[in-house]
Amino acid sequence: MRAILRNIRWEAEGINSYLLYPMPGEVFPPFEPGAHVDVQLSPGLARSYSLVNDPAIRGYYEIAVHHAIDGRGGSKHIHEQWRVGQVLEISAPKNNFPMDESAGHTVLVAGGIGITPMLPMIARLEKLKKSWELHYVAATPDRAAYVDRVEEYPQVEIAYDGVPGGQRLDLKAICGRAPADAHLYCCGPTGMLEAFVAINADRPKGHAHIEYFSAETELATEGGYALDCVRSKKRIVVEEGETMLDAMLSAGIDVGFACSEGICGTCQVKVLDGIPDHRDHFLTEDEKAENKSIMVCCSGSKSATLVLDI
Numbered sequence: 001m002r003a004i005l006r007n008i009r010w011e012a013e014g015i016n017s018y019l020l021y022p023m024p025g026e027v028f029p030p031f032e033p034g035a036h037v038d039v040q041l042s043p044g045l046a047r048s049y050s051l052v053n054d055p056a057i058r059g060y061y062e063i064a065v066h067h068a069i070d071g072r073g074g075s076k077h078i079h080e081q082w083r084v085g086q087v088l089e090i091s092a093p094k095n096n097f098p099m100d101e102s103a104g105h106t107v108l109v110a111g112g113i114g115i116t117p118m119l120p121m122i123a124r125l126e127k128l129k130k131s132w133e134l135h136y137v138a139a140t141p142d143r144a145a146y147v148d149r150v151e152e153y154p155q156v157e158i159a160y161d162g163v164p165g166g167q168r169l170d171l172k173a174i175c176g177r178a179p180a181d182a183h184l185y186c187c188g189p190t191g192m193l194e195a196f197v198a199i200n201a202d203r204p205k206g207h208a209h210i211e212y213f214s215a216e217t218e219l220a221t222e223g224g225y226a227l228d229c230v231r232s233k234k235r236i237v238v239e240e241g242e243t244m245l246d247a248m249l250s251a252g253i254d255v256g257f258a259c260s261e262g263i264c265g266t267c268q269v270k271v272l273d274g275i276p277d278h279r280d281h282f283l284t285e286d287e288k289a290e291n292k293s294i295m296v297c298c299s300g301s302k303s304a305t306l307v308l309d310i
């Protein structure tokens, strides 16, 4: 879809929000809390961003972008190149972080820019008059975006862990006191997500949800295997030093991708035969064990050949 960038707003140090509107005469599809859009930045450079606005207010999408100094160029491009009035190419909303609205209680845990998917969740929970709480940690008050949108609620805890005498979130205590029928959601840095998953390991399956906004994914670049791309009728050898995605794009295969680090799910391809070497954070452990699909941006192959439905 095409979108017009109508507004850029400073939200916190290094974090801007961007308001995207449909082209004249067009409307954006509705979205669910937790959804994101992929934004095409330039040929070969796309990124995924959570939608921040209340899903009930139709007509525009709001995303927020943290300028990651040590990032891979997506946020730098947006902060330095995007101008109001520009026409952008975005995907329809996709939701890898859906909220279970039937939960007796909802616990939201956000680290830094991980606050973004929580905002439409809060809007929805408030509309449904559901019980919820938010625990939000940022380094300093200057670097905490959207505090003004959540601080009015008494069930919100905001912590700053980068100031003298500051505090971290006590994840163990937060999760430990959540009732058995609660659903818990966490979006933040990798270390926080790993701790959250470990702490909630004994909860019923599907009650603890995580969303990466970036990941320290170890890309499979060992190469030394072949891809049989059935629908494209191409056999491709993946060489050492390149990812499966690199090899596919060089061979002219039209495969969609966005995050390039195994978190958004855009590059998922069906596996017809062979054993993938899964490196992503998108598929569940059960899905990985089934070997029915692969994230080609980051994963490799344990078998000499992978047969792919592309």
Ligand code: FES
Residues within 6 Å of the ligand: 256, 257, 258, 259, 260, 261, 262, 263, 264, 265, 266, 267, 268, 280, 282, 295, 296, 297, 298
């Ligand atoms: S491009 Fe996002 S998971 Fe592969």
